[in-house]
Amino acid sequence: MNILYMKNYGRCFTILLFLMLHCFFTAWAQVPRTDTVPADTIVNNMEMRGAPAIQTRDTTIKHILEELQKVTDSDKQNSNAIQGLLQGKEIDNLTKYELVRNNLINASETYYLLNKKIIDLKSRTTTNNLDVFITSLNNPESKELGFSFSDRIVELVEKVVLKGKADKGERNGKIVESTKSIINSPIFQSFTSLTPPLAIANSVMNFLHSVSVNNKQISQKTLQEFEKELNKYVVYYTALNDANQKFEFGLNFNKDQLNLLQDNLYDHLMFTASALKFQLPQRGNKPIAETMNTFFLDEFKKEKVVDFFDKLEVKYTKGKRIDYELLLRENPNLKEVNNQLEDLILQTKRFENLYNEYFSLLDSYYTKVNNSLKIAQDNGLADKNLIENKQTEFRNLKNEAVTDIQASINIKELYNNTDKIKYRYRIF
Known part of the structure; x- marks a missing residue:
């Protein structure tokens, strides 16, 4: 509305000025000529009466031309301002589109990585070497101590x-x-x-x-x-059993939370995939991990998301430019998906918490098992050197388990990917 107002204002002012000029020159032509009267006589008479001197015709025309130039300059400035606003609006639409495109391309990889790491952590809630060690300590027939x-x-x-x-x-x-x-x-x-x-x-x-x-x-x-x-x-x-039970309970709770996180990830993925017009998977009775793995393998890949946006740009290309305003207006789901990416980031942070909780469980378990071994030593059930050797063996197995899980899951890979998503910038 402001742009149209500026345009109309400039045009009306120009037309009004020309009408004033026309009226002035018409009136000027009707004034009786005074060339028959000497100029000095007219001036003397006016001075005697105290009347001000009248401007000459050349001075008036010059003033009018100056005003006309001002109007022309003003109209040019308004035109430049209008073009600047239009260009700024186009740049704004381009910026919005590029933000959506880059965010969703990076998010497609985040979905894949997060799902993969959830599956990996669920499968590593126990470790073979630790299991063997604890089972041997708790076996009535074992002579480990x-x-x-x-x-x-x-x-x-x-x-x-x-x-x-x-x-x-x-x-x-x-x-x-x-x-x-x-x-x-x-x-x-x-x-x-x-x-x-x-x-x-x-x-x-x-x-x-x-x-x-x-x-x-x-x-x-x-x-x-x-x-x-x-x-x-x-x-x-009893002390060893208490350590085992609390560790098992903690692992089961951690696994339940990972299952819930994976369900939420699936729902969020389906919302995004639908907005990008991907063929959604039929979950049926299959485990969610199998469904999502198949979907990432056959359909929802980073390369296909890039291809989706490439085709979208071709569709909205007019001449040599892309009509970003029309593209965004006719695909409002893209903006909505972009604005929901904060939920995906929150899910990655939830995984990070569960990942750290697992290592906290291991630390707590390590302390409790060592305490039970100390009880065996204090009660004279086993030699001190033997107990210390078992504690060292357990510490090494625990550190080995931590190193293996950290290397397998590679949490930094997830951090680096989520940092590419500018989820705090919302588009309306």
Whole structure:
């Protein structure tokens, strides 16, 4: 509206000036000539009456021409200003388009990288070497700390409960055999959790209490002595089991959060792909990871996003220039997708948090396992040097796991890509 006003104002002023000139010259022609009267007589008469001197015809015309030049200059300035505004508007549309294009091309790679790293972190919530190490520490048959828990239970039954008379009498022999049977029960062998030692200790204690009812040789004092010795092992396995359970719970929660993040990433990807007119994948009953991997492999590639914008520019090319204003007006979804890219960046930051949480879990787990090993040392279950060697072995395995995951996921690659997305610039 301002541009049209400036144009019309300049034209009206020019027309008005020419009308004034026309009227002036017409009136001038009708004034009686005074050439028959001497000029000095006219001047003297006017001076005698006190009247001001009249400008000559040449002075008036000069003034009018000067005013006309001012109008012409003003009109030229207005025209230049209008052209500048039009050019500035075109540059603004070009800037908006280039921002959208670059952001969405870079975002296409961010979608791919984020999905890949989510899958990688989910698959590395446990590590084989750490699993083997912890399983061996928690195995009742293992001698990683210089003893077998199963053997120690049998020894305590023979020495404390039966007072070293395990081979004296059929009853004592049956108690030892029953104890061994409990330890080797298929029920405990099939445990998938890391609690067999605690379950075995509890079962053996219940068995001895039931036997003591009909066996007067097994007193309550004897059972208390047995339980006291057994508890030295139970405390160690309880601490180890607590470390395992908390680590497992933390891993499961971390994995659930990664699944939720992947679902949100899928929804955001579908919104962007739809705006770019890509053929959306049919998820069906397939896992989301499989669906997204197939989509990135067959359809949603960076090269295809570049090709989409190249074809769009050709479509809106008129002569030798691209009509960016029309392009943006007829494709409003592109601006909307650009304005929603902040959500994608927030998802990458959420992944970063889950990534860091995983290493925090490892650190906490490392501390708890070391504490359980210290308990084994303090209770005299294992030699100090052996415990220190196991702690060193566990530290090396933990550091190896951290290094492997950091190298595999390469979080810096995701940082570098998201830095290319100017998500704070919104387009309206």
